[in-house]
Amino acid sequence: MSNYKLSSNEAITVMVNLMCNKLLLSAPGSFTAAAGNAGWMSVLIVFAVTACVWIFYCRRYPRFSGLDLLDLCQKVGGKPLKLTVGSILSIFMVFLTAIAFRQYIENVKQMSLVSTPLSLIGILFAAGMILGAYTGLKSVAKVHSFFTPLIFIFIAVLLAMAFPHYDTTNLFPALGKGGKSILGGGFFLLSTLFEFILLFFLPPLLKDEKKQPRIGKWSIAISCLYFLMVISAFILAIPSPASTDRYLPIFQVIRLIQIGTFFQRLESVFLMIFTISGFLYLSTMLFFTVYLFQKTFGIEYGKPLVFPMGFLVCAIGSIHFFQDRILAFLQFSNVFVWVIPILLPLTLLFLYRWRSAR
Amino acid sequence: MKKTLLLALLPCLLLTGCYDSREVDNMAYVMAVGVDSGREKELAFTLQFAVPLNISGGVETGDKSEGGGGPLDNLTIEADSLYHALDYANNYISKQVNVSHCKLIVFSEEVARKGLNKYENTLVKGKDFRPNTFVATSLGQAKDYLGQISSPLELNPARYYELIYDKSYSSFTPTIHLKDFYYNADLSDIETVMPLAHSDAEDKTAQINGMAVFKDNRMVGTATGDETVLFKMLNGTFKSAHVPIEADGDTLVFIINQKKAPQVKISFDKGVPQIGITLNLEGELVSGTEAYLKAPSASSEFLKQDLTERLQAFLKKTQTEYGADIVGFGKQAKRRFATIQDFDNYHWDEMYKAASVSVKVSFESTKPNPRERS
Numbered sequence: 001m002s003n004y005k006l007s008s009n010e011a012i013t014v015m016v017n018l019m020c021n022k023l024l025l026s027a028p029g030s031f032t033a034a035a036g037n038a039g040w041m042s043v044l045i046v047f048a049v050t051a052c053v054w055i056f057y058c059r060r061y062p063r064f065s066g067l068d069l070l071d072l073c074q075k076v077g078g079k080p081l082k083l084t085v086g087s088i089l090s091i092f093m094v095f096l097t098a099i100a101f102r103q104y105i106e107n108v109k110q111m112s113l114v115s116t117p118l119s120l121i122g123i124l125f126a127a128g129m130i131l132g133a134y135t136g137l138k139s140v141a142k143v144h145s146f147f148t149p150l151i152f153i154f155i156a157v158l159l160a161m162a163f164p165h166y167d168t169t170n171l172f173p174a175l176g177k178g179g180k181s182i183l184g185g186g187f188f189l190l191s192t193l194f195e196f197i198l199l200f201f202l203p204p205l206l207k208d209e210k211k212q213p214r215i216g217k218w219s220i221a222i223s224c225l226y227f228l229m230v231i232s233a234f235i236l237a238i239p240s241p242a243s244t245d246r247y248l249p250i251f252q253v254i255r256l257i258q259i260g261t262f263f264q265r266l267e268s269v270f271l272m273i274f275t276i277s278g279f280l281y282l283s284t285m286l287f288f289t290v291y292l293f294q295k296t297f298g299i300e301y302g303k304p305l306v307f308p309m310g311f312l313v314c315a316i317g318s319i320h321f322f323q324d325r326i327l328a329f330l331q332f333s334n335v336f337v338w339v340i341p342i343l344l345p346l347t348l349l350f351l352y353r354w355r356s357a358r
Numbered sequence: 359m360k361k362t363l364l365l366a367l368l369p370c371l372l373l374t375g376c377y378d379s380r381e382v383d384n385m386a387y388v389m390a391v392g393v394d395s396g397r398e399k400e401l402a403f404t405l406q407f408a409v410p411l412n413i414s415g416g417v418e419t420g421d422k423s424e425g426g427g428g429p430l431d432n433l434t435i436e437a438d439s440l441y442h443a444l445d446y447a448n449n450y451i452s453k454q455v456n457v458s459h460c461k462l463i464v465f466s467e468e469v470a471r472k473g474l475n476k477y478e479n480t481l482v483k484g485k486d487f488r489p490n491t492f493v494a495t496s497l498g499q500a501k502d503y504l505g506q507i508s509s510p511l512e513l514n515p516a517r518y519y520e521l522i523y524d525k526s527y528s529s530f531t532p533t534i535h536l537k538d539f540y541y542n543a544d545l546s547d548i549e550t551v552m553p554l555a556h557s558d559a560e561d562k563t564a565q566i567n568g569m570a571v572f573k574d575n576r577m578v579g580t581a582t583g584d585e586t587v588l589f590k591m592l593n594g595t596f597k598s599a600h601v602p603i604e605a606d607g608d609t610l611v612f613i614i615n616q617k618k619a620p621q622v623k624i625s626f627d628k629g630v631p632q633i634g635i636t637l638n639l640e641g642e643l644v645s646g647t648e649a650y651l652k653a654p655s656a657s658s659e660f661l662k663q664d665l666t667e668r669l670q671a672f673l674k675k676t677q678t679e680y681g682a683d684i685v686g687f688g689k690q691a692k693r694r695f696a697t698i699q700d701f702d703n704y705h706w707d708e709m710y711k712a713a714s715v716s717v718k719v720s721f722e723s724t725k726p727n728p729r730e731r732s
Binding site: 036037110111114127131169172173174175176177178239241242252261264 | 363488489490520545690696
């Protein structure tokens with residue numbers, strides 16, 4: 001779609017925003033619903049598994065430097081496998097972007113634009129998403145490198161301002177819902193990091209493809225820190241079982257801020273961060289969806305695909321079925337979505353090794 | 359192409375807020391809501407509105423404006439739910455009712471004794487009410503309490519409620535917000551209390567003093583202002599108060615500060631909780647007979663003994679009369695359990711009634727002899 005290549009820092013900011021975006025939606029509530037007040041332990045498990053997969057991939061198979069997963073599919077199973085994997089990935093990307101799109105427009109309506117029709121908010125987000133993806137990788141990268149650190153800092157400051165409401169006794173009983181829930185629940189929460197799969201598609205888009213391992217490590221480390229910070233703040237501010245509520249967890253924490261009569265109602269600041277983050281996430285996801293689709297089917301020009309793919313995302317996100325069912329659907333999808341970012345890369349690598357050995 | 363697209367999208371960004379814009383002048387801001395039992399409908403809601411013209415008139419001239427009314431106006435509506443009442447209210451007044459600046463929700467004793475579980479979601483999950491809204495329980499009708507509110511010293515009603523319900527220098531009422539009421543409702547390690555609002559129709563006065571005690575979100579008793587001071591010492595929210603004690607027929611008055619948060623140690627003996635509390639107080643004798651003023655250590659001993667007995671009696675009352683862990687010892691106790699399931703199976707709320715509680719008061723005199731100052 002573009003000849004622009006990402007620098008390491010740009011790639012890290014893009015990946016951090018993609019992987020951490022769900023923190024502003026329902027992820028903190030999902031972690032506490034799974035493991036109770038020990039949700040922060042599930043975060044460590046999720047990132048430990050993710051880091052292991054990444055380190056294993058980078059150390060064991062350095063020969064794939066410069067190749068992405070679709071190239072690997074081509075090597076392992078030829079065009080049929082590439083088409084199959086690419087199609088499955090594109091379908092997942094479209095569905096997950098559509099769900100995020102729906103969550104964003106519903107949450108903005110709930111937080112601020114109460115009497116505005118959902119469709120109008122949807123049009124605004126759709127326009128932002130399509131425009132962002134259409135302008136290409138360069139603008140996506142530049143905007144991310146500016147806004148992602150800013151969003152991180154703003155969230156950290158807002159959570160620090162909620163400090164008077166933190167109660168360390170909320171961390172006890174230490175094991176929350178128990179070891180089984182932390183491990184089991186934590187395992188399925190790997191689905192929260194679906195966007196991790198995009199790390200495997202970065203090499204052709206990087207200025208220096210040899211920096212891919214470093215980009216991955218930093219993205220995972222910063223995301224882990226971000227997750228720990230937000231989920232710990234959520235657990236400290238809101239005691240379980242109230243913290244198992246998945247209705248805009250961070251919004252609930254930020255609503256508590258009241259420092260004197262001056263610093264209160266800071267959720268308006270959060271709304272701004274939330275909207276910017278949403279535009280960045282949706283446009284980048286749409287960009288990568290189009291990129292994957294283009295590469296899978298060998299289409300020369302990707303830009304014309306942005307509009308139909310964007311409309312497809314909006315159409316799926318607007319399906320009436322999702323009304324009131326979005327969180328239930330996410331919970332259901334958590335059971336199998338983790339297969340893509342965790343199992344798919346490893347399976348492809350093992351298949352390649354097995355084939356090479358033959 | 360890009361420029362045209364950007365220009366076309368610009369109105370989306372700039373005009374979105376215009377769709378549901380709200381003019382401040384068109385709003386009627388509810389400052390407090392009273393919840394009573396209704397006659398024809400299940401509930402009666404008293405909405406207390408701010409009257410901006412009278413507030414601003416008062417601020418500038420030091421008196422109420424020519425309109426003649428006070429800064430507050432009450433409207434009582436019977437309805438099955440709060441939001442239904444708010445909708446009805448829009449038929450009574452010209453402006454649109456808005457509760458985003460509501461400072462206080464008062465439940466009548468009758469409503470509180472029936473249980474408040476059904477209100478928690480309505481109030482907290484809705485984005486209209488702030489989590490930092492104060493909550494209180496009124497002895498008698500909430501409508502009467504709100505009707506008697508009068509504050510010649512502070513005409514701004516929002517400020518009035520902030521000042522009276524969030525006093526760090528007064529210890530006779532707890533400060534409880536809507537979020538505390540909501541969170542505590544589902545917790546087994548602490549029970550809710552609320553400030554107790556009183557009104558007197560004859561004297562036309564309203565005040566808050568003492569607290570209403572809840573168990574499982576149902577009011578089970580009341581505590582006096584003096585007991586509330588003890589409660590605040592125990593849960594660490596106490597700042598400072600003058601405490602009178604009787605010593606050999608004389609009345610000694612101490613000013614007491616909480617030096618540091620109380621230390622709570624919990625152990626289990628054959629499954630029964632053993633609670634040990636150490637209060638770290640400091641202060642000085644400010645009024646007493648000559649003999650005590652000259653011997654501060656003797657008066658301190660009287661204070662420690664008196665406070666220990668009163669704290670023990672109060673804690674006994676929480677165990678036997680209320681049967682509710684309002685201090686929140688359960689928050690410390692749950693550190694001793696590995697999982698939430700283990701803690702739930704222990705049934706802390708029941709075991710607390712049988713707990714053995716011991717109190718130790720440590721008092722450090724900040725001034726050996728107050729007379730030395732003069």
